[in-house]
Amino acid sequence: MTLPRIAVDAMGGDEGVQTMVSGAALARRRHDKFKFLLVGDESRIKAALDAHPNMRGASEILHCEDVVGGDEKPTQALRRAKTTSMGLAVGAVKAGxxxxxxxxxxxxxxxAMSKLALRTMPGIDRPALAALLPTLGDNDVIMLDLGANTECDARNLVQFAVMGAAYSRIVTGREEPRVRLLNIGTEELKGTEELQQAASTLRAATGLSLSFDGFIEADKINRGTCDVVVTDGFSGNIALKAIEGAARFVTDLLRSAFTSSLRSKFGFLVSRPATELLRHHLDPNNHNGAVFLGLNGVVVKSHGSATAAGVANAVDVAARLLENELTQRITADLAELGGTRLRTNGAEGEAA
Amino acid sequence: MTLPRIAVDAMGGDEGVQTMVSGAALARRRHDKFKFLLVGDESRIKAALDAHPNMRGASEILHCEDVVGGDEKPTQALRRAKTTSMGLAVGAVKAGxxxxxxxxxxxxxxxAMSKLALRTMPGIDRPALAALLPTLGDNDVIMLDLGANTECDARNLVQFAVMGAAYSRIVTGREEPRVRLLNIGTEELKGTEELQQAASTLRAATGLSLSFDGFIEADKINRGTCDVVVTDGFSGNIALKAIEGAARFVTDLLRSAFTSSLRSKFGFLVSRPATELLRHHLDPNNHNGAVFLGLNGVVVKSHGSATAAGVANAVDVAARLLENELTQRITADLAELGGTRLRTNGAEGEAA
Known part of the structure; x- marks a missing residue:
């Protein structure tokens, strides 16, 4: 099969063209069959490609000068979908x-640009932002939604479960990824009505390629006992950032503890391989690449301050999802779930 | 002034009477003017008091045999408010x-028992559960609500801000504690309607003894740049548990990294004072004691698995709140806020 190209917005992010192009080149070493469409200022992209001769042959440049600002409102940016590097990268997916x-x-x-250009897949009401988080287990856990939808109904949550499981099958290789709904307790009657309805639909659903294991509390997300954590965008964003902040808090404390005395400093130096391992495990660059699931096409968000290695991981996510035909998998799973049943459950939810 | 007594439910928790009584005795060393009402099985309490002669003289025992179970539903437990150690401890506060x-x-x-027995203070619609979390700064940060109210309107959030600030003044000594609303972004238009309305009320309010600094994201909770984080009980519970889980995740990683090689093990031993400091800082026992704010009386929840030192911290919280007359402070602040204005804002919120 001919693999589709990956369009890279070379201008977005805080680190600039060099980092984006180097990241793509790094990713290409792991996925050498992929070709790239690099969108942005041609002369700067060309200059960045000088350091990556192999990448040059695999890349086409789509020139543009306009860039979406980091603080720009989505509605404002939308108006420049046809002129900005971000808009043109997404547009390339739309155009095939x-x-x-x-x-x-x-x-x-x-x-906003991705939703407007690519539209949601048949059977999906709203796309969700999904990311991989480190765990104590063998695989990363997928959490979604992380902020695309501030409020979600039961039907949205069930769709997120199906999409997250399709993604997790690619990541973990499990036939039936273990899916849980994020809640403030594990008892059946805990949490909001939306959560209880979503749980009841998932419990009753048969033929889904996932194992629904009920609710999970936020302190268990990283334990490695669950493959997909489903939540609304508000709670998901709170949980994700709380985890990031707490991890940074602990490592900051650790650093100041280790430098508090000469003895500690010495101990730190001796055990540096261990602390490097910790740093590697917690480095957000190693988990970079959040995916908008549920669109007719794959869109991956790299962290604004990601290094070239981080960008490579984001491109890697895109490549793996294309190789494994994520979009087609989700479509198949949704057919399995049965559009009718899901719709009925959603309607009941809204009536209640 | 005569200090009111502290009633201790000696039977609740996983660690038993001995731990509760020893914890109270430890706390009494820091607050030696307090007297105690120990509620539970008289013979077991007496046996526990044998190790703490000073405590014995300062304690009265209220005998009962019935205990609320850890998994019991609140509605079930409520029926035994008059016979259980928990119900009788709360009842003692109600009776003065x-x-x-x-x-x-x-x-x-x-x-449930506290709400029913003590009722909410005039001007407060719903009580909230508030806890202290460690920060990189000089003081702990107070976060509320942590799970008492799954959903909250703008009016609830504003009241939580006032109550949290009153508590923070006691903890930090600041005249105007820095208060923020937990949100998924710091821009004015981020988040739910409830959050935006609460922010607008707090921005407009004058004469409050707090400084409202807008929104805060969950990764900044532990930075020490904010004294009170206000949120609904669902998000607050998610944030609290995500922080606890992530801290445990990092320390678990660290432990396995440190024991991964002989060299690391040696380094770990040498730097043990540093890692002990970290453990001390992160030990939940050192931040034990969540408070139900907004009731006509102080109720403190100690963690079920707290050690005697942890229980002592919870009793310490109760003692400090009594010494500083928290309930009276909140009443005064609510008067300052002006019941009318708050009510108007709430009504607008519900109409919108």
Missing amino acids: DAGAAVSAGNTGALM | DAGAAVSAGNTGALM
Whole structure:
């Protein structure tokens, strides 16, 4: 099969063209069959490509000068979808010129542009932002939604479960990824009505390629006992950032503890391989690449401050999702779930 | 002034009478003017008091045999408010026999019993559960609500801000504690309608003894740049548990990294004082004691698995709140806020 190209918004993000191009080149070493469409200022992209001769042959440049600002409102950015590097990268996916777009730019703008250009898949009401988080287990856990939808109904949550499971099958290789709904307790009657309805639909659903294991509390997300954590965008964003902040808090404390005395400093130096391992495990660059699931095409958001290695991971996510035909998998799973049943459950939810 | 007594539910929690009594005795060393009402099985309490002669003289025992179970539903527990150690401890506050109750039992049951017996303060619609979290700064940060109210309107959030600030003044000594609303972004238009309305009320309010600094994202909670984080009970519970889980995740990683090689093990031993410092800082026992704010009386929830040192911290919280007359402070602040204005804002919120 001919693999679709990956469009890279070379201008988005805080680190500039060099980092985006180097990241794509790094990713290409792991996926050497992929070709790229690099969108942005031609002369700067060409200069960046000088350091990556192999990448040059695999890349086409789509020139543009306009860039979406980091603080720009999505509605404003939308108006410049046809002139900005972000808009053109997403547009290439819409036109079939590329299978996936990767951008390190403004998340809200990327979401708005992607929704408008690519539309949601049949059977999906709203796309969701999904990311991989480190765990104590063998695989990363997928959490979604992380902020695309502030409020979600039961039907949205069930669709997120199906999409997250399709993604997790690619990541973990499990036939039936273990899915849980994020809640403030594990008892059946805990949490909001939306959560209880979503749980009851997932419990009753048969033929889904996932194992629904009920609710999970936020302190268990990283334990490695669950493959997909489903939540609304508000709670998901709170949980994600709380985890990031707490991890940074602990490592900051650790650093100051280790430098508090000469003895500690010495101990720190001796055990540096251990602390390096910790740093590697917690480095957000190693988990970079959040995916907008549920669109007719793959869109990956790289962290704005990601390094070249981080960008490479985001491009890697795009490549793996294309190789494994994520979009087609989700379509098949949705057919399995049965549009009718899901719709009925959603309607009941709204009536209640 | 005569200090009110502290009622201790000696039976609640996983660790038993000995731990509760020893914890109270430890706390009494820091607050030697307090007297206690120990509620539970008389013979077991007496046996526990044998190790603490000073405590014996300062304690009265209220005998009962019935205990609220850890998994018991609040509605079930409520029926036994007059016979259980938890119910009798709260009842003592209602009857004026004690100024505060401390329990390590079932949180939901304690909340339900406290609400029913003590009622909410004039001007407060719903009580909130508030806890202290460690920060990189000089003081702990107070976060509320942590699970008492799954959904909250703008009016609830504003009241939480006032209550949290009153608590923070006691903890930090600041005249105007820095208060923020937990949100998924710091821009004015981010988040739910409830959050935006609460922010607009707090921005407009004058004469409040707090400084409202807008929104805060969950990764900044522990930075020490904010004294009170206000949120609904669902998001607050998610944030709190995500922080606890992530801190445990990092320390688990660290432990396995440190024991991964002989060299690391040696380094770990040498730097043990540093890692002990970290452990001390992150030990939940050192931040034990969540408070139900907004009731006519002080009720403190100790963690079910707290050690005697942890229970001592929870009793310490009760003692400090009594010494500083928290309830009276909140009443005064609410008067300052002006019941009318707050009511108007709330009504607008509900109409919108």
